[in-house]
Amino acid sequence: MSATTAGAARRPRWSHLLGQNAGLALAAGLLALSIVVYCTIYYLAQRRFPGGFELTTTLNNTMPLVLAGVAQSIVVLTRGIDLSVGGVIDLTNGLAAISLGDSAAGMLAGSLLVLAVGALCGLLNGVLIAYGRLQPIIVTLATLSIYQGIAIRVLPEPGGEVPAAYTAVLANTRGPVSLVYLLLIVAFWACFRRTALGVGLYAVGNDASAAQANGVAVRRTQIAAYVLSGVFAATAGLFMAATSTAGDATTGNGYTLRSIVAVVLGGVNLFGGRGSPVGAVFGALVSAMIVNILFFSQIDPLYQSFFEGLFLVIAVLLTGGISRFMRRGA
Amino acid sequence: MAHSRGVTALVSRDQRRILFAVAAAILLFVIGGLVRPGFASLNSIGAILSIACFVGLVAAGQTFVILIGGVDLSVPWTLNGAAILMMSSAASSNARLPWALLLTLGVGALVGLCNGVGIAVFGVPAVVMTLAMNGVLEGLTLGLSGGLTCPSCAAYAPPLLQAAARGTLLGIPAILFLWLAVIVVASFVLSWTGFGRSAYAIGNNARASFLAGVNVTRTTVILYVLSGLFASLAGIMLLGFGSQASLGLGDPYLFQSIAAVVIGGVYIAGGRGHYVGAVAGAITLVTLVSVLMALNMPEYGRSITYGVIILALLLLYGREADES
Secondary structure (H helix, E strand, O other): OOOOHHHOOOOOHHHHHHHHOHHHHHHHHHHHHHHHHHHHHHHHHHOOOOOHHHHHHHHHHHHHHHHHHHHHHHHHHOOOOOOOHHHHHHHHHHHHHHHOOOOHHHHHHHHHHHHHHHHHHHHHHHHHHHOOOOOHHHHHHHHHHHHHHHHHHHOOOOEOOOOHHHHHHHOOOOOOOHHHHHHHHHHHHHHHOOOHHHHHHHHHHHOHHHHHHOOOOHHHHHHHHHHHHHHHHHHHHHHHHHHHOOEOOOHHHHHHHHHHHHHHHOOOOOOOOOOOHHHHHHHHHHHHHHHHHHHHOOOOHHHHHHHHHHHHHHHHHHHHHHHHHHHHHO | OOOOOOOOOOOOHHHHHHHHHHHHHHHHHHHHHHHOOOOOOHHHHHHHHHHHHHHHHHHHHHHHHHHOOOOOOOHHHHHHHHHHHHHHHHOOOOOOHHHHHHHHHHHHHHHHHHHHHHHHOOOOOHHHHHHHHHHHHHHHHHHHOOOOOOHHHHOOOOHHHHHHHHOEEOOEEHHHHHHHHHHHHHHHHHHHOHHHHHHHHHHHOHHHHHHOOOOHHHHHHHHHHHHHHHHHHHHHHHHHHHOOOOOOOOHHHHHHHHHHHHHOOOOOOOOOOOHHHHHHHHHHHHHHHHHHHHOOOOHHHHHHHHHHHHHHHHHHHOOOOOOO
């Protein structure tokens, strides 16, 4: 290495990028690894490689978790946490099942209504946290209970109806249409993180008072993060309704903790300021692959969460070690 | 730690939070007595306190780990696993009770030990470590008991344990004496021992306490062990209360224990608060649910009101200092 200006060895651009996105790179690596393991085990069990059908089903079933992970990661970036993600999914999923009309305009209006409700839920969280000066964990714990209650009021029993055309658009079973949605999420984030608001999210997560001193509107940024989280959680509710072609006001409950797992596997730092929702997308896909791997390894489904938990710790220990090494070595 | 601010403040900000939580609990009993005569009778109060005891026991462990800025998300399946282990190992017999008790509490402590070592020694974030531990325990409990279909899973809690959890002593539910003992010991440890002071110190600033000679690793591990112990103790008592364990028994206790701790004025980022507050928080939460049930409110209404009242209580006294 040759010393450049001012005697400081300048890091090559790729190395700098890798250091900045260590979490993201590791999450991508984790996903690649889990796909390889999955394909191997699938081949050993079925004597052929998984094809388009497996890809489509896995993606369709994982889309709600992907979106819940994105929702969670946006508030985690600001050093917050959103335990109400599951409640918002419950509510929006139930609402979707009763509000989607049969016509194209009806479906569009219904979807917009659902997204607006999600935004409203996020707004309430954000305002309480930013202006109420309350801890995110406890605010969203309380609103989780509120949203779950409203969800049960909206749809007391599983049911409702989702038009077939709606399912064909969001969760088409004929081809991996969900890949388009994944790309849309990545494109959205690539644009959003370059906006003032996107930069503000990272600034607030790294050091709120320094961000404040540098002219970032901390409270507005926090509120925006929770609103965005609510909208993504509502999208998860829509996708869930499309996949199951009906609504259930309780299926979202498990998504609070699962979204945190997706965020952690996606290399997003739980203490804010580091990581990316794209990582959470990878994280959600990794957890879906783990379920697939366990299924094809003929492991008793009762032990499923045992292996998921074990894998979570190992993944965090490994990626923590590697990213420390990368930051030091690069 | 508690220190009064100025001559005018008779009680510190932290003590005020505890007093608010106690006042909220008393107010709820009064409201309950107004809407449903007999709600505030001694029998009814005893019954409500017994239910609050289970939340309170879990909240003891949760208080300890939240004091150092951690959290224990492995509570649900530590509790559930303990109840099932207790039930199947005691096999309905009083004679096997002591050994089953030792075994179950031992496993609870072991779970806490794993959490503590993962967090303090290997540096895994508390949220991740305990969330993963919850999954591990869920899988182990379901797998080893065959989804609660194992032959020994048909057993009942030993009669002695049922008597301890449901019986009365001197006209007071026996289980409340256990809770009182836990309150006394936990308060003593937190307020008057070096160990308690180390816990507060770590919660305020882990690095500074390390430099000041506090054994951060050991204290952290012990606190998580205590949390595992209390969660399994709650599981054992719940088994005695219901005489049989079920799957999903521990699920409500995660969020309830955290809510009780926070309503009780314990600062979620660590370093401030007291178990006495969490006790008041647990009583407040359980009384609130009882009042809503006494009002014949449907499930969705209870869920919404529960959330709204928690928020209202927090806005009343749980706000942080204004920094801007």
